[in-house]
Amino acid sequence: MSKTQKFKIIIAIVMISFLQGLQHSVTPVLGAIADTYPAVPTSFVQMLVSGPGLLAMVVALISGVLVTKISKKKLLLFAAAIGVLTGFLPLLFDSFWLLFVCRMIYGMTLGLAMCLNTAVVAEFFEGDERVQVMGIQGASVGAGMMLVNLGAGMLGAGNFRNASWINLIAVLAFVLLLLFLPDTGKAQSDRREKIRLNRDVYIMAGIGFFFFMFLITFTTNISMHLGGALAGSSRVSGILTAAFSIIQIFMGIVLGGVTKALKRFTMAAALFSFTIGALLLVLFPSAFAWLLIGALFCGICQGIMMPSSMVEVANAVNPVSQTMASAVFSCGVNLGSFLSPVFMNAAANAVTGEATTGHVYLISAVGMALLAAFSVLYQLKLKRGLK
Secondary structure, three states: OOHHHHHHHHHHHHHHHHHHHHHHOOHHHHHHHHHHOOOOOHHHHHHHHHOHHHHHHHHHHHHHHHOOOOOHHHHHHHHHHHHHHHHHHHHOOOOHHHHHHHHHHOHHHHHHHHHHHHHHHHHHOOHHHHHHHHHHHHHHHHHHHHHHHHHHHHHOOOOHHHHHHHHHHHHHHHHHHHHHOOOOOOOOOOOOOOOOOOHHHHHHHHHHHHHHHHHOHHHHHHHHHOOHHHOOOHHHHHHHHHHHHHHHHHHHHOHHHHHHHHHHHHHHHHHHHHHHHHHHHHHOOOOHHHHHHHHHHHHHHHHHHHHHHHHHHHHOOOHHHHHHHHHHHHHHHHHHHHHHHHHHHHHHHHHHOOOOHHHHHHHHHHHHHHHHHHHHHHHHHHHOOOO
């Protein structure tokens, strides 16, 4: 494969990541949406970000089988088309529930993009090159989130509904996927190579479930967490979520070096970085500088954790099983994402007596620290040969 072909495929991978980034197209304006529809429970407003994970989970699982019937390119073009439809339909009517339904249906786009992005990388790249491109994929997820958050925050500053125009990204993704992504046909298997998963995949899916349940609290709560003079500012929440995304770009670029330095404890270090970031958010809700540092630590977590996890999952199975393995991991991630607002708000209320954003961040910090400890113990168990 020539360098030009590889470059085009990488551009396609970047655009798939940008489709994932559209999950956060309403993040900077959640506060404004909550103010516009005061009768709607807070958990439902937060589900505009986390809710797509429900359908994404189902679609991700189905995609593991679909790739044996339909090519990855056709599935991804369908995902982009759904992204366009669900992104602009809410502009036609002023209705929270129309917006809510569209966001849930967007989960089809999210589910296909999440698991097929990894499958595309695994299909066209191997060895160290796969790790490097997976790092680029992780960086492009961060870039997409940055672009979406900054763009949506600016577009929605006067009227949150204008944030919908950020979904033009889905139009661009459709065009570039059509032009640059090779159509290699449906996935083929023979009698010697069947779709098989192993315990590593399911353990990673479990880690992904709790990881994203805690991680997504950053985006679902940040616009409502701001205090003092910062309260209610979609621009500030847009900047913070953009910073959360920007650092992911950097971490994706240096992922190979980070992995070589931290080796089997890379994921544990990433998880613990969120604990630091969340604690800073709890302590300084009205101090922009500290909030920014907290956002960066939280972004470091995702920037390392997601591509590292995807590499682990892809390497754990044979090639024909990689899409299904990615789908199972995506299932864990999306289920955690979907349940996060209800579960975390309930947990905060049960533990502290009040479901404030600060209490949610505190529980997320503790939960992520415990998950990091589990990751360390599991890696030590593997090292001792007790797997």
